Amino acid sequence: TNVKSELLKRMSAGKDNPVSGQQIADEYGVSRTAVWKYVKELESEGYEIGTIRKRGYYLISSPDTVAPSAIQQFLQTENYGRSMRHVETCPSTQILAHEEAQNGAPNGTVIIADEQTAGKGRLSRPWSSAAGKGIWMSVITRPELTPQQAPQMTLVAAVAIVRAIEELTEVTPAIKWPNDILVNGRKLTGILTELQADPDRVKAIILGIGMNVNQQLEDFPEEIRAIATSLCIEEGQPLSRPKLAAKVLDYLELYVALYVKKGFAPIKILWESYADSIGKRVRISTLQDTYEATAKGISEDGRLEVVLDDGSIRGIYSADIHII
Numbered sequence: 001t002n003v004k005s006e007l008l009k010r011m012s013a014g015k016d017n018p019v020s021g022q023q024i025a026d027e028y029g030v031s032r033t034a035v036w037k038y039v040k041e042l043e044s045e046g047y048e049i050g051t052i053r054k055r056g057y058y059l060i061s062s063p064d065t066v067a068p069s070a071i072q073q074f075l076q077t078e079n080y081g082r083s084m085r086h087v088e089t090c091p092s093t094q095i096l097a098h099e100e101a102q103n104g105a106p107n108g109t110v111i112i113a114d115e116q117t118a119g120k121g122r123l124s125r126p127w128s129s130a131a132g133k134g135i136w137m138s139v140i141t142r143p144e145l146t147p148q149q150a151p152q153m154t155l156v157a158a159v160a161i162v163r164a165i166e167e168l169t170e171v172t173p174a175i176k177w178p179n180d181i182l183v184n185g186r187k188l189t190g191i192l193t194e195l196q197a198d199p200d201r202v203k204a205i206i207l208g209i210g211m212n213v214n215q216q217l218e219d220f221p222e223e224i225r226a227i228a229t230s231l232c233i234e235e236g237q238p239l240s241r242p243k244l245a246a247k248v249l250d251y252l253e254l255y256v257a258l259y260v261k262k263g264f265a266p267i268k269i270l271w272e273s274y275a276d277s278i279g280k281r282v283r284i285s286t287l288q289d290t291y292e293a294t295a296k297g298i299s300e301d302g303r304l305e306v307v308l309d310d311g312s313i314r315g316i317y318s319a320d321i322h323i324i
Ligand code: BTX
Pocket: 091, 092, 093, 094, 116, 118, 119, 120, 121, 122, 123, 125, 126, 127, 128, 129, 135, 136, 137, 138, 179, 180, 187, 188, 189, 190, 191, 192, 208, 209, 210, 211, 212, 224, 227, 228, 229
C-alpha cells in the first residue's frame, strides 16, 4: 500500500508529468508487473488513469472515497493513518476500533467508514453518519499518559481538527467545550473519547471523530437540521474528504506529541484561542442538575472552570453547555 499511495500521489501531477512505472519499480524494489497491478487496483477503485506510451501514468479523476490509499497519498505523519482499515458500512467505527485495540493494533491505527448505521455520540446519543458525506473515523492512540490525563485528549483532538479545517477551508470554526466544533453556532464535528486502561496506565485512547463534510441540509435527519451544518453548506462547495482526513491526522499526531512532551499548557493556549464560550454566560446541564454560570477558561486538567453567581469557582468534568 505504501507503493500504491506513492504512485497515486505522483500521478496527481497531471498529464504533463506522467509517472514512469519503471522508475517506481526501481525506487521501491518491486517488479513493473507489481506497479501495473497497483494501477489496475486503483482503476477498480474508481480512479481514472491515463497512459502515455513510453512515459507513464497520470491521474484523470479520483473517486469520492476515503479508502486508505486515497488518504495516505496526502499524509505527512509518522504513525497516524499508516495502518488503516476502511469499511463501506458498519454500525460504529468505535466498536471496530475497540476490538482492534484489544488485539494490539499499533499507535495511530485508523478505522474509517463511508457510512455508520449506529454512529454514537456521548451518553449513547446517536450520531448521524450519512453514506459518503462525512469523515467517520476512530483513531487508536497509545500515548504515554496516565488515565487522569486522558480526558484532555478530547481537547487535543478539537484543536487538531480546527487547525485542519482552517488550513483547507475559509470557514471559521469555534470549539464548544468539551467536544463540539461549531460553525456559525451549528455543530460541524463531534468527538467521542474512549479509554482502555489499567488503573495506572493508558493502553489505548480511541478518538472517535465525526465530521460533516459534504452533506446538504436534507441529508441530516429532520430533528438535527436546525442545529447541524457541514463544510459544504458553509463553503458552498464540496470538499475532498481524503485530503481533510489526512490533514486532521497530521495535526492530531503533532498535537498529541506536543501534549505528551510538554503537558497540557501549550494545548490550553491554542484551545482557548478557539473557544466560543469563554467569558460568556452559560447554562450547564449535567446528569444531576442544570444551572447557570459564567465560563472562565479551562484548567490544566481540561475541566471547564465557571464562576457561579455567589462568586465561587467550579471545575466541571463533563456536561453539556449552552451559551445564553
Ligand atoms: P454528542 O453527544 O456531543 O452529540 C450527539 C448529538 O449531536 C445528538 O444527540 C444530536 O443532537 C446531534 N447530532 C447527531 N448527529 C449529528 C451530526 N452528524 N452533525 C451534527 N449534530 C449531530 C458527539 O457526541 C460525538 C460524535 C462522535 C462521532 C464519531 S463518528 C466516528 C466514531 N464512531 C462513532 O460511533 N462515533 C464516533
